[in-house]
Amino acid sequence: MPKYLLIVDYRPGVIDAPxxxxxxxxxxxxxxxxxxxxxxxxxxxxxIDGHALTGPELAKEVTAGAGAPVVTDGPFAExxxxxxxxxxxxxxxxxxxxxxxxxxxxxxxxxxxxxEQPIGVRRVMGASDFELLMPxx
Amino acid sequence: xxxxxxxEDLLRELAPQVLGALVRRFGDFDAxxxxxQEALLAAATHWPRDGVPDHPRGWxxxxxxxxxxxxxxxxxxxRRRESTAALLEPSPASVPAMSASTTSGAAxxxxxxxxxxxxxxxxxxxxxxxxxxxxxxxxxxxAEIGNAFLxxxxxxxxxxxxxxxxxxxxxxxxxMPDRPEWTHRVRSVLHVLYLIFNEGYASSIGDDLHRIxxxxxxxxxxxxxxxMLPADSEVAGLLALMLLTDARRPARTxxxxxxxPLAAQDRTRWDRRQIAExxxxxxxxxxxxxxxxxxxxxxxAALHDRAGRVEDTxxxxxxxLYGLLERMTGNPVVSLNRAIAAAMVHxxxxxxxxxxxxxxxxxxxxRLDAVRGHLHEMAxxxxxxxxxxxxxxxxxxxxxxxxxLTAQAARLKAITAxxxxxx
Numbered sequence: 001m002p003k004y005l006l007i008v009d010y011r012p013g014v015i016d017a018p019x020x021x022x023x024x025x026x027x028x029x030x031x032x033x034x035x036x037x038x039x040x041x042x043x044x045x046x047x048i049d050g051h052a053l054t055g056p057e058l059a060k061e062v063t064a065g066a067g068a069p070v071v072t073d074g075p076f077a078e079x080x081x082x083x084x085x086x087x088x089x090x091x092x093x094x095x096x097x098x099x100x101x102x103x104x105x106x107x108x109x110x111x112x113x114x115x116e117q118p119i120g121v122r123r124v125m126g127a128s129d130f131e132l133l134m135p136x137x
Numbered sequence: 138x139x140x141x142x143x144x145e146d147l148l149r150e151l152a153p154q155v156l157g158a159l160v161r162r163f164g165d166f167d168a169x170x171x172x173x174q175e176a177l178l179a180a181a182t183h184w185p186r187d188g189v190p191d192h193p194r195g196w197x198x199x200x201x202x203x204x205x206x207x208x209x210x211x212x213x214x215x216r217r218r219e220s221t222a223a224l225l226e227p228s229p230a231s232v233p234a235m236s237a238s239t240t241s242g243a244a245x246x247x248x249x250x251x252x253x254x255x256x257x258x259x260x261x262x263x264x265x266x267x268x269x270x271x272x273x274x275x276x277x278x279x280a281e282i283g284n285a286f287l288x289x290x291x292x293x294x295x296x297x298x299x300x301x302x303x304x305x306x307x308x309x310x311x312x313m314p315d316r317p318e319w320t321h322r323v324r325s326v327l328h329v330l331y332l333i334f335n336e337g338y339a340s341s342i343g344d345d346l347h348r349i350x351x352x353x354x355x356x357x358x359x360x361x362x363x364x365m366l367p368a369d370s371e372v373a374g375l376l377a378l379m380l381l382t383d384a385r386r387p388a389r390t391x392x393x394x395x396x397x398p399l400a401a402q403d404r405t406r407w408d409r410r411q412i413a414e415x416x417x418x419x420x421x422x423x424x425x426x427x428x429x430x431x432x433x434x435x436x437x438a439a440l441h442d443r444a445g446r447v448e449d450t451x452x453x454x455x456x457x458l459y460g461l462l463e464r465m466t467g468n469p470v471v472s473l474n475r476a477i478a479a480a481m482v483h484x485x486x487x488x489x490x491x492x493x494x495x496x497x498x499x500x501x502x503x504r505l506d507a508v509r510g511h512l513h514e515m516a517x518x519x520x521x522x523x524x525x526x527x528x529x530x531x532x533x534x535x536x537x538x539x540x541x542l543t544a545q546a547a548r549l550k551a552i553t554a555x556x557x558x559x560x
């Protein structure tokens with residue numbers, strides 16, 4: 001089965017208000033939605049791993065220098081495109097990976113309005129079945 | 138053979154028979170499956186120390202039954218605690234009494250086959266069917282199966298448990314399917330075994346060599362099915378296909394683990410014993426009539442394996458077989474292979490023409506580019522070949538293929554960059 005990495009970054013979707021301005025019940029509905037989705041994917045045996053990442057404030061960039069590695073802090077130029085979290089799923093097909101990504105994108109924001117954040121879908125490199133499907137090469 | 142592998146083989150051979158016996162008696166596939174796993178674990182612990190019992194199968198059925206009865210009892214106790222209402226549950230006394238061995242060898246074989254039909258039920262997704270088959274019929278542990286598919290044990294455990302729920306919900310009776318359904322169900326079993334083999338063969342390239350050997354497992358299971366259904370020529374065809382493909386395994390990678398294409402393989406490293414067995418199987422199968430897709434694929438593999446040198450390959454025959462396979466399956470990947478065979482018989486231009494008809498059936502597929510690269514190279518159009526190899530490398534989904542395709546592009550690029558030799 002193919003594995004896909006589903007990526008969320010800091011682009012806000014249709015909702016601009018940061019979460020600390022949301023009503024508490026909206027925050028709860030948002031978190032509950034993620035929780036229910038995680039349970040669904042765990043029970044179906046599709047979720048391998050998933051994490052939210054700490055913010056860019058804690059991010060470092062490391063470059064190997066001639067001597068000691070050079071460590072720099074953020075912030076970065078393209079803040080909104082920084083990885084915010086990911087889920088690694090093992091699914092039957094790309095269609096299913098897209099279906100799950102759409103569910104993540106529909107996570108509710110204030111007033112229960114779907115946030116419509118863009119979710120990156122990246123297939124993980126897998127095994128080589130080249131010879132099996134191309135037995136004459 | 139070491140004592141450990143002998144014990145493992147014995148347990149794997151017995152696992153489906155024991156499971157079959159328990160499902161037959163208790164009716165609950167899900168619970169029986171858990172009980173068998175526990176019995177196998179107990180055997181793996183006790184037998185090396187105390188020696189293999191005189192009736193290993195009876196021992197396992199007995200142990201599994203005890204586990205099941207324990208499970209039923211604790212489940213009943215739990216329900217009693219949860220509810221004061223009187224429940225119509227079978228009392229432990231009504232659980233059938235166990236004897237060491239009451240069924241004949243024929244029933245054991247039937248049980249294994251019924252289990253396979255159950256695990257490969259069309260109601261399951263292929264991934265669930267594969268996992269369940271490896272566990273219930275193959276006797277692998279959940280950890281081993283998770284490892285084979287590079288997912289955590291907990292993920293695999295969920296998948297297996299979901300599959301068992303499905304089977305319970307679908308209420309498939311534990312018996313042989315009726316005649317009208319038979320062919321359809323055998324096909325599902327063969328498809329699942331084929332997928333297990335592919336997964337194993339595909340992952341035996343690159344850095345995944347620590348994974349449990351799934352192609353060997355698929356061959357073992359298919360051998361079992363062939364023993365049970367010796368007259369089914371598609372079963373024989375699939376077994377032949379696996380053996381004839383697996384025979385080339387020692388020659389398909391170089392010492393650095395890079396892919397070696399068929400034409401460049403050292404054929405002295407092919408496994409002659411497997412080839413002989415596969416060829417005998419396919420030759421016998423095709424004379425029985427009712428040629429199916431596995432037999433055709435095996436026949437093609439046999440033609441490659443029979444050629445002592447690449448230039449001895451009987452391409453016209455391979456082309457004819459692909460023609461049959463294409464008509465039978467309508468699969469565009471088969472058409473892709475037919476284009477390669479056509480190029481080998483009639484020249485690369487003929488192959489490239491056939492590929493043009495595939496653009497809309499395999500849109501953007503890297504294999505189409507890979508084959509175009511190959512055929513342009515054959516035709517001497519190195520610049521076009523480089524372009525297609527690069528396009529294929531950019532779209533492949535596997536690291537070994539990406540390296541292979543990138544190396545092809547780099548090799549040809551170096552040739553085209555070289556100044557032409559002085560006349």
